[in-house]
Amino acid sequence: MTVQAGVAGWPIAHSLSPLIHTTWIAAAGLDAAYVAHGPETPDQFAALLDQGRSGRLRGLNVTAPYKEQAFAAADRVSDAARLAGSANLLVFEDGRVAADSTDGHGLMNALAEQAPALRVEGQPVVIVGAGGAARAAAGALAAAGAGVRILNRSRDRAERLAADIGAGVTVVEAQGAFIDAVLVVNALSVRPDLDVARLEADTVVMDMTYRPLETPLLAAARARGLVGVDGLAMLIGQARPSFEAIFGCAVPETDVRRRVLNHLGEAG
Template sequence: MSRITGAVKVGGVVGQPVAHSLSPFIHNLWLETAGLDGAYVAFAPKDAEGFDALLAAGRAGLIAGVNVTAPFKEQAFARADQVTEAAKQVSSANILAFREGQIHADSSDGVGVLYALAQQAPALTLRNAHVVMLGAGGASRAASGALLAAGARLSILNRTRERAQALADDLGSGVSVATDESVLESADLVINALSVPPHIDLLRLPASAVVMDMTYRPVVTPFLAAAKARGLTIVDGLAMLIGQAGAGFEAIFGQSPPDMDMRAALMAHLGETA
């Protein structure tokens, strides 16, 4: 029986395209499990003006909050009235909560990375760990801030050194630009923040290294499969997605997600095996 009444709280995910998003599945399952009077839908504004129209609806009290994905993260940050330090650090936002006509912005990308590492690589200590980040785009920037705050030191390995240097300069102390793959030989953690499969020599990594991929389709990417075959601990993007989603659910619906095995539900939904 539907729990939706006239007091329903509406949230959603906004992006273009957005039909592929797993967020509606995640949030609606949490809502159903918790028995909350809420609904979570997908919004696909055709352009920046459409996104602004959605924000106006939020300010007017029609929407409780949204998760934001490409290409609207920077616009979400720019339009917000209040932003967290995490959002300021990356100059973008993937969570917007609408409260009394105000837009509150946050970024949970870093939270998602820390959650995934805690779930799938619990033996890894981030304080003083050497992290090699593959890529220097927005995903790399979001993860880097949280890792630095946890006490890690960072090396950015990117095809274009100028872009890596620009990110390193923005992030400040504790970050350097790698000149070549020799940096892998002292890595405690390698994170793929590229949208394409990386081509690095995994044999250079210590046997104790952890390898993470921020993408999740498939859950075990070829990059992770190669690392696993080498006997390395792997961390997948699905765990990161769940960690990000939890922060969004709390911001939008005002409480923590219910205690349940969301990973098992997602794996079944995706038709994948553990």
């Protein structure tokens, strides 16, 4: 029987997840399908979850605006999902739902791939933003031993994030936030108000946004000679554990990044 899986969110037409997963499905020779689901309302998303509980779906990746609803609907949640307060992966088995957050895994994979010399243990890092993506990043970096600084326009939200994650995470103001930072992560969907000239000469700059692949922030960082890490590396990195959890096999060796770049019409 064909294993059914997919990604759910609204809007969903822009999602690259079907391309990534179907590339891996073909390379692995699986009898499986991975498609985009576009529930427009929370009720429609809940109906999709019912399909999973009934055995018609094996797994779902979840994107905005349903990550919190996915977390709340789960019967079992991972530590990463609990830390993020949201889930981007649901696996259905015997009528029950297991929730996970793989964004932090994706971030660490992206850093290892595109900034292999970076060492964050015992070092200050700055995350700009305090939403779900920032939570996942902060949790993963704090677990890796970094001293995480959260810089966000709304200090209250940043303080809630820091309190939830605990040790190793502090809230900072823009003045002095980037001193000695070995890594700056933009977890906003827009370009942050950040002058890369203020960064140290060896700071790594990561932008979670992947459309465009070379964001204005990354372009400015690279023009300064800094190492940049793009959001596509994170997207593929978070998809890997999702594929393994849903389909029960290792990700096959294939150049999925090149396939996505060709689809986007980008080089790099």
